[in-house]
Amino acid sequence: MRTNLTYILLIISLFCFQLSIAQNIEKASVSQQKPETQRALNISKDTLINLKKESQLNIKRDSIANDSIKPKEVIDGIITHNAKDYTIQNAKNKTVTLYNEAQVIYTDIDLKAGIILLDYKNNTVSAKGIKDSLGYHQRPVFKQSGQESEQDSILFNFKTKKALVYGVKTDQNGIITYAKKTKRVNDSTIYMRQLRFTTSKKKIPDYYIQTNKAKLVPGKKIIIGGSNLVIADVPTPVFLPFAYFPMTDKRTSGFLIPSWGDSNSQGFFLQNGGYYFALSDYFDLSLLGDIYTNGSWGLRADSNYYVRYKFSGSFSTRFENIIQGIRGLSNYNKSSNFNIRWSHSQDTKSSPNSRFTASVDLGSSTYYRQSLNELNSSQFLTNTLNSSISYYKKFVGTPFNMNVTATHSQNTNTKAITMTLPSLQLNMDRIYPFTGKGGVKNNPIQKMGLNYSMQGDYRISTTDDEFFTSKMFKTAKKGIQHNLSTSTNLKAFKYFTLSPNVSYKDIWYFDKINKSYDPNATNSEGNLGAVVNDTISGFNRFHEYNFGVSLSTNIYGTFNFKKGRLKAIRHTIRPTISYGYRPNFAENYNLQTQQNADPNDLLTYSPFEGGIYGVPGSGVSNSINISVNNVLEAKVAPKDPDSDEEDKKITLLNNLNFSTSYDITKDSLRWSPLSANAGTRLFKDKLALNVNARFNPYQIDSKGNNINKFNSNILRLTNVGVTANYSLSSQDFEKKKKGEKDTSKKSGNGAQNTPDVFGQNTPATNDFSTNSENKTKETELYKAKIPWKLNLAYAMNYTNDGLASNVATNSLMFSGDVELSPKWKVGFSSGYDIKDNAFTYTRLSFSRDLDSWRLNFNWTPFGINSSYNFFIGVKSSVLSDLKWDKNKPPDRVLF
Numbered sequence: 001m002r003t004n005l006t007y008i009l010l011i012i013s014l015f016c017f018q019l020s021i022a023q024n025i026e027k028a029s030v031s032q033q034k035p036e037t038q039r040a041l042n043i044s045k046d047t048l049i050n051l052k053k054e055s056q057l058n059i060k061r062d063s064i065a066n067d068s069i070k071p072k073e074v075i076d077g078i079i080t081h082n083a084k085d086y087t088i089q090n091a092k093n094k095t096v097t098l099y100n101e102a103q104v105i106y107t108d109i110d111l112k113a114g115i116i117l118l119d120y121k122n123n124t125v126s127a128k129g130i131k132d133s134l135g136y137h138q139r140p141v142f143k144q145s146g147q148e149s150e151q152d153s154i155l156f157n158f159k160t161k162k163a164l165v166y167g168v169k170t171d172q173n174g175i176i177t178y179a180k181k182t183k184r185v186n187d188s189t190i191y192m193r194q195l196r197f198t199t200s201k202k203k204i205p206d207y208y209i210q211t212n213k214a215k216l217v218p219g220k221k222i223i224i225g226g227s228n229l230v231i232a233d234v235p236t237p238v239f240l241p242f243a244y245f246p247m248t249d250k251r252t253s254g255f256l257i258p259s260w261g262d263s264n265s266q267g268f269f270l271q272n273g274g275y276y277f278a279l280s281d282y283f284d285l286s287l288l289g290d291i292y293t294n295g296s297w298g299l300r301a302d303s304n305y306y307v308r309y310k311f312s313g314s315f316s317t318r319f320e321n322i323i324q325g326i327r328g329l330s331n332y333n334k335s336s337n338f339n340i341r342w343s344h345s346q347d348t349k350s351s352p353n354s355r356f357t358a359s360v361d362l363g364s365s366t367y368y369r370q371s372l373n374e375l376n377s378s379q380f381l382t383n384t385l386n387s388s389i390s391y392y393k394k395f396v397g398t399p400f401n402m403n404v405t406a407t408h409s410q411n412t413n414t415k416a417i418t419m420t421l422p423s424l425q426l427n428m429d430r431i432y433p434f435t436g437k438g439g440v441k442n443n444p445i446q447k448m449g450l451n452y453s454m455q456g457d458y459r460i461s462t463t464d465d466e467f468f469t470s471k472m473f474k475t476a477k478k479g480i481q482h483n484l485s486t487s488t489n490l491k492a493f494k495y496f497t498l499s500p501n502v503s504y505k506d507i508w509y510f511d512k513i514n515k516s517y518d519p520n521a522t523n524s525e526g527n528l529g530a531v532v533n534d535t536i537s538g539f540n541r542f543h544e545y546n547f548g549v550s551l552s553t554n555i556y557g558t559f560n561f562k563k564g565r566l567k568a569i570r571h572t573i574r575p576t577i578s579y580g581y582r583p584n585f586a587e588n589y590n591l592q593t594q595q596n597a598d599p600n601d602l603l604t605y606s607p608f609e610g611g612i613y614g615v616p617g618s619g620v621s622n623s624i625n626i627s628v629n630n631v632l633e634a635k636v637a638p639k640d641p642d643s644d645e646e647d648k649k650i651t652l653l654n655n656l657n658f659s660t661s662y663d664i665t666k667d668s669l670r671w672s673p674l675s676a677n678a679g680t681r682l683f684k685d686k687l688a689l690n691v692n693a694r695f696n697p698y699q700i701d702s703k704g705n706n707i708n709k710f711n712s713n714i715l716r717l718t719n720v721g722v723t724a725n726y727s728l729s730s731q732d733f734e735k736k737k738k739g740e741k742d743t744s745k746k747s748g749n750g751a752q753n754t755p756d757v758f759g760q761n762t763p764a765t766n767d768f769s770t771n772s773e774n775k776t777k778e779t780e781l782y783k784a785k786i787p788w789k790l791n792l793a794y795a796m797n798y799t800n801d802g803l804a805s806n807v808a809t810n811s812l813m814f815s816g817d818v819e820l821s822p823k824w825k826v827g828f829s830s831g832y833d834i835k836d837n838a839f840t841y842t843r844l845s846f847s848r849d850l851d852s853w854r855l856n857f858n859w860t861p862f863g864i865n866s867s868y869n870f871f872i873g874v875k876s877s878v879l880s881d882l883k884w885d886k887n888k889p890p891d892r893v894l895f
Contacts, residue, residue, distance in 0.1 A: 094121035114138030251278035267293035313344035339363035550578035
């Protein structure tokens with residue numbers, strides 16, 4: 001939503017329905033009154049007939065004699081009116097008076113007031129409240145089509161269509177309008193005096209925009225004179241001499257007010273100023289610009305689109321021209337960066353058998369480190385950019401489905417970019433061609449399942465410098481891979497499951513490598529004579545196959561306890577041993593060439609080197625793989641033995657896995673290192689602990705190479721990694737009411753959710769108003785609570801190659817927030833590098849709920865991203881440009 005006082009509503013349709021009320025009162029047969037009221041009136045039929053005739057004579061008298069056009073019938077619905085105390089109809093004076101909780105309903109119009117007077121002799125209708133010892137109450141309230149206005153009193157002449165409204169109050173789309181006096185001179189012009197506009201819903205508003213006079217053309221525009229911003233009934237120095245606002249119930253185009261600030265390297269600046277285009281109900285466009293006094297500048301285009309029940313998304317492109325230093329001096333430097341982002345999601349109900357999605361984030365590798373107008377914490381601390389555009393199609397009635405994707409992966413440190421444009425995948429769901437009648441699978445043949453998949457890729461490897469140039473396509477690689485596999489299972493030795501499997505792979509390439517010795521070429525050492533590569537286009541293929549078999553079972557052990565709440569512990573062991581064999585396919589495809597001046601010194605190579613799916617397998621693969629998985633669970637009785645609660649099952653150890661392999665084809669060093677990993681959750685699933693380790697069974701020589709001798713202690717630890725996540729909040733210490741469930745898992749406080757230790761992303765000029773709910777929190781006096789949250793993440797990695805040991809990483813990250821009061825909130829995110837004895841990336845945030853306003857302050861106190869951002873503005877998106885923000889972006893380093 002954009003700031004527009006166009007949403008200021010003085011509901012003019014209020015003045016249009018009274019004509020219908022006055023004339024329709026003659027239709028007493030459809031009027032609804034209380035039985036005792038109708039008896040008191042005792043209106044005769046002759047009176048109604050005379051009134052009707054007189055009304056018809058007046059219509060003919062005022063019309064043109066030769067006019068063949070009939071008067072338009074005003075009444076098009078039933079009028080219902082009632083009052084709590086009495087309803088009086090005066091046939092002589094032609095008036096109807098409704099008193100105390102009076103109400104008139106006509107079509108979609110609902111009018112309530114203390115007193116309503118219909119005078120069809122003078123063609124007027126008036127409504128006002130009741131004044132008594134309690135004050136002035138039951139003010140007229142008008143509702144139509146879900147819109148509502150409240151005023152002190154109204155007077156409307158339905159013949160001249162002129163009206164006076166006193167003390168009107170309207171509310172539409174969050175904008176509340178107060179007008180002391182409103183005068184309607186005709187259908188198209190309304191004049192107003194002493195107006196106040198605000199989004200504060202308090203009886204005494206926190207703030208308002210005040211003006212003495214305004215002119216309104218319903219549904220088109222509003223023109224106001226001098227206006228002034230008033231906060232807490234105190235006028236501010238903020239004035240506008242006049243203003244023009246188009247009125248519409250749709251989004252409107254308009255200028256976007258920039259924010260200002262200063263930077264040590266770029267000087268003073270204006271950021272995010274531009275124009276908003278409300279192109280249609282389905283999409284919009286914002287064109288924004290930044291300008292700096294040292295000559296730097298930036299451009300940005302943002303668009304959002306949404307089609308109900310079909311799709312939605314957003315698109316953003318940014319370009320920045322950054323200047324550092326002073327022209328002519330040695331520290332002068334100039335660079336540019338760009339970034340393109342696109343997010344698209346499809347409604348699952350629009351097409352159940354097809355889906356199109358997009359998530360694009362690509363651009364300069366230095367964008368998130370150098371950008372002057374965005375601070376993206378997660379991207380700044382990582383070194384990869386990833387994008388994906390995919391289309392999925394399910395072929396109904398067949399087991400096939402297709403997926404077409406375009407991917408992008410970019411390393412911001414090495415500036416290497418890998419793209420697939422596109423990747424086609426055709427998959428077949430597992431089918432059972434040998435099932436019995438009715439799909440019965442009783443024997444191994446009937447259980448045999450068949451899988452097929454095909455993948456085709458066009459892959460590009462390039463760098464930042466060649467991105468979006470023709471050079472990036474010259475080294476592109478392409479190929480197609482077919483995979484076919486089948487497997488089944490059968491019972492063996494009563495307690496074991498035997499699962500044989502066979503797989504076949506066929507790979508197609510559309511070029512190959514031909515190597516030859518060129519005595520005139522220069523090698524890497526600068527000498528003449530080198531092997532050169534020639535790429536030969538054409539269709540080439542190779543295939544591979546392998547087969548294997550696995551044997552697995554489950555072993556259960558239960559330990560029962562007779563005393564205490566611990567009833568039993570169950571240990572589940574899942575051992576698996578598998579065998580795999582693959583022949584040597586490389587010898588069928590490898591070629592040889594001379595590699596130096598000696599014609600007998602030959603180089604063996606594969607013509608498929610550099611292929612995206614690899615080369616034919618070299619050597620015979622003949623190995624045995626062994627793995628063991630352990631799970632430990634406990635059964636605990638409830639605290640109250642007399643309660644009806646069931647015993648609770650607790651997982652003590654989620655997993656404890658060991659795996660290794662034995663290569664039969666090798667003549668030495670046949671055992672691979674033993675890998676182990678374990679994971680568990682403690683303290684009501686709030687602490688997630690994971691440990692992984694690697695053990696080498698062989699000894700090493702003086703150079704650190706493995707030798708064919710086992711260690712004296714069998715296993716030697718070479719690597720260990722530990723990660724732990726822990727979340728804690730004040731809710732964990734609050735006593736739960738009886739029957740109240742623990743919602744910490746649903747709210748994201750559990751350890752199963754990764755803590756947000758990096759904090760939220762904050763652009764240099766952040767529009768907090770669009771992200772804040774327009775709600776006011778209430779404070780309980782003398783029962784103040786201080787809710788808080790704390791997220792902890794620990795990571796450690798230890799390596800030992802046998803010659804030296806090293807702790808590669810050892811850091812603790814933490815984040816959280818504290819609500820000092822229901823309206824004050826302080827957040828933080830930081831960490832401590834135990835190895836280097838220093839704090840990591842640190843951010844602090846402060847927010848204050850000012851009811852209809854919001855205050856935010858974000859601060860990065862130290863580091864290369866040292867910066868701050870201050871914002872105070874209206875919560876409501878209708879007046880989101882009524883704000884003040886001041887920021888100091890980080891001083892970016894260009895190299």
